[in-house]
Amino acid sequence: MPADAHITPKERIAKDLAAVPRKPGAAKPDSIIVADNVTRRFGGMTAVDVHHLEIQRGAITALIGPNGAGKTTLFNLLTGFDKPNSGEWSFDGKEVSRMSAAKVARAGMVRTFQLTKALSRMTVLENMRLGATDQSGEGLLRSLVPPLWRTREAEITAQATELLERFKLDTKAADFAGSLSGGQRKLLEMARALMTKPTMVMLDEPMAGVNPALTQSLLGHIQDLRDEGMTVLFVEHDMHMVRHISDWVVVMAEGRVVAEGPPATIMQDEAVVDAYLGAHHETDLGDDSLLDDEVLVELEAEAEAEEHRTQEDA
Ligand SMILES: Nc1ncnc2c1ncn2[C@@H]1O[C@H](COP(=O)(O)OP(=O)(O)O)[C@@H](O)[C@H]1O
Ligand SMILES: [Mg+2]
CATH class of the missing domain: 3.40.50.300 (P-loop containing nucleotide triphosphate hydrolases)
Known part of the structure; x- marks a missing residue:
């Protein structure tokens, strides 16, 4: 051996x-x-x-x-x-x-970035979905525009859900990201970065x-x-x-x-x-x-x- x-x-x-x-x-x-x-x-x-x-x-x-x-x-x-x-x-x-x-x-190569004010007002799941498309704050919002969005939506949601489970944030999926504790925010930032594989x-x-x-x-x-x-x-x-x-x-x-x-x-x-x-x-x-x-x-x-x-x- x-x-x-x-x-x-x-x-x-x-x-x-x-x-x-x-x-x-x-x-x-x-x-x-x-x-x-x-x-x-x-x-x-x-x-x-x-x-x-x-x-x-x-x-x-x-x-x-x-x-x-x-x-x-x-x-x-x-x-x-x-x-x-x-x-x-x-x-x-x-x-x-x-x-x-x-x-x-x-x-x-992705970096985590902090929850901005705009991202805090979105739900945890929405934050995750945004992570799939772009890694820069404003680009994230622009990327919500259909139809590119709709075609991948189901796939993205499935991946987001899987990651949220892994980071034990699945019960928070519908909560506003701003309501998370400091540590949970860090977990969300990490989970979001992983959306791009x-x-x-x-x-x-x-x-x-x-x-x-x-x-x-x-x-x-x-x-x-x-x-x-x-x-x-x-x-x-x-x-x-x-x-x-x-x-x-x-x-x-x-x-x-x-x-x-x-x-x-x-x-x-x-x-x-x-x-x-x-x-x-x-x-x-x-x-x-x-x-x-x-x-x-x-x-x-x-x-x-x-x-x-x-x-x-x-
Ligand atoms: N946008 C900026 N404009 C002017 N000075 C900056 C800017 N960003 C960083 N600096 C300066 O560059 C140096 C390095 O900063 P930074 O990279 O934030 O250091 P660290 O992360 O190691 O604390 C610091 O002196 C900081 O003041
Ligand atoms: Mg620094």
């Missing part, structure tokens, strides 16, 4: 990445994204200045770094929501730099505002995506989550990739911790607490409010 007959996807990926040098811009054995010389300036300020970056196919990669490091900007560039000043990158072997967000989504999912701070009760469920869903063969790239401040679920960590500071490696290596790298994550995150890295106090207070308040609502409903 081969030695790796029973290893988990996580173990297999760790093995695949074991020989990758722990240095910025390191080549990967099977890259789904290859980016070169990507820059984005705002006025005189350079928000993103990435010389070379490769993202391993099928892995969960965490993008971390202090506020203002350029994580969200890089995210927006890769997914077509923003245009670079320079640079090229490919996704799944296709040149996608400067493509529209809709085209990037059709190529198989993507190859790669990009998550910007998936744990922000999530009730502790839903934390494990959300982590499980993200790992399920990876275990099904999807590539996941996420930006996150919660170091517990980064350490717990990521296969690889890329550290950004001042627009550049300054370090990368497996989570255990990166988290133990004192230079990385001190120089790039700062004092606030140092405590977060040191102890094993899930969330820092400030966030916890907010989440507790949210959980309490939710409990009140549930009691009123009963």
